[in-house]
Amino acid sequence: MRIVVGIGGGIAAYKACMVIREFTKAGHDVVAIPTDAARKFIGDATLEALTGNPVSATVFDGVPEVRHVHVGAQADLVVVVPTTANLLRRIANGAANDMLTTTLLMATCPVLLAPAMHTQMWENPHVQHNVARLRENGITVMQPDVGRLTGPDSGAGRLPEPAEIAEMALSLVEEKATYPQDLAGRRIVVSGGGTQEAIDPVRYLGNRSSGLQGAALAACAAQRGADVTLVLGANSLPYKPAGVTVREVMSARDMQRDIEDELVGNTDAEDAQPSQNAQPADVLIMAAAVADFRPDAVADVKLKKGAASEPDRIDLTRNPDILAGVVASDHKPRVTVGFAAETGDADTSVLELGRAKLQRKGCDLLMVNEVGFDKTFGQPINGGWLLGRDGSEQQVPESSKRTVAQHILDATVELLAEDSSR
Ligand SMILES: Cc1cc2nc3c(=O)[nH]c(=O)nc-3n(C[C@H](O)[C@H](O)[C@H](O)COP(=O)(O)O)c2cc1C
Incomplete structure (x- = not known):
């Protein structure tokens, strides 16, 4: 399977490496697309060594291949880990201002977003509005974990374990799993x-x-x-x-x-x-x-x-x-x-x-x-x-x-x- 792992500019960006490992261990071909902000947290060298593929970080990389169109069109699965509050907003609004968002606009395969941010950000009505909108549009947004955050504080907004992200992502393709919000309020x-x-x-x-x-x-x-x-x-x-x-x-x-x-x-x-x-x-x-x-x-x-x-x-x-x-x-x-x-x-x-x-x-x-x-x-x-x-x-x-x-x-x-x- 060809899997695109998008990486947002959050502190949990390093955990994307573990998700990539889960996919490559299972024999999948992975392409990593970090955003500009993500590249401040992890280096291209790590992502290229783990995936065995060149990183596509900007729409101007590999111009003759028109990569901003092809990578998304050829993907069987796109996983964005971590999905920052800013990325939730950008994806929910159909942004096309970098390689990751153009890839997402081209993708017709299942998409899984794994958000990670501070509790106040996660619970902010603007963020929740974007999450609801994405889910209505058929994108699976994982529930974040509750636990230790960046500093000494803890609460909802922690990135789920990499193995759980990989398992849920593969279930979207292999088992055609869907997660309607039919138990909300229960x-x-x-x-x-x-x-x-x-x-x-x-x-x-x-x-x-x-x-x-x-x-x-x-x-x-x-x-x-x-x-x-x-x-x-x-x-x-x-x-x-x-x-x-x-x-x-x-x-x-x-x-x-x-x-x-x-x-x-x-x-x-x-x-x-x-x-x-x-x-x-x-x-x-x-x-x-x-x-x-x-x-x-x-x-x-x-x-x-x-x-x-x-x-x-x-x-x-x-x-x-x-x-x-x-x-x-x-x-x-x-x-x-x-x-x-x-x-x-x-x-x-x-x-x-x-x-x-x-x-x-x-x-x-x-x-x-x-x-x-x-x-x-x-x-x-x-x-x-x-x-x-x-x-x-x-x-x-x-x-x-x-x-x-x-x-x-x-x-x-x-x-x-x-x-x-x-
Ligand atoms: C040290 C540091 C940690 C950050 N962690 C997060 C985070 O966990 N979640 C989040 O939504 N934003 C976080 N941010 C803010 C994002 O980097 C910022 O909103 C950025 O514009 C996101 O870019 P993106 O859309 O490429 O992900 C952090 C910023 C810094 C400097």
């Missing part, structure tokens, strides 16, 4: 990862959930405009999704407490983030693998092998069923989504197990997927069936966890619309 709580139930300070009972599906759901929901909190258990995520409030937990009971806080919009919780919205949630998606049991007692010190104090058995207590509890409560959100990670057997198929689980949990939607030692857990792909409380059954083909997330969110949007029309 609060969504997603759980992901596995829980750990302590036996002693060293050992625990756990499971093999990686958190990838929960993170994909949270990232896609945020990109579709929702205010998202991810309640995240143990995980092996390469990065935390951008634009999402993450609350990290260990045990099933910790997860239950944080989910309940989030559902009612309780910002008094000990680890509540200032960005959290004190508004009840509209949707709960339980993608976490929650332990059914925990040890009756947790030892204060490590249980020593062969010592008189070593127990010869560990008794277990049943953990609360978080989803069933929420469904039965007075703070049930408008839409509840569960997951059933199943292994079928000779008598019962994965789908039959999923149908039974939907009845038991009473949620609105249930994503049923088959798991195994090398299947689903920790893998980039997923698939299965999306079952509805109304008896609907939709097959979800094997695809990336981001695409599976989009199927679930599409169904969630439909249920939210039905609920509002009642």
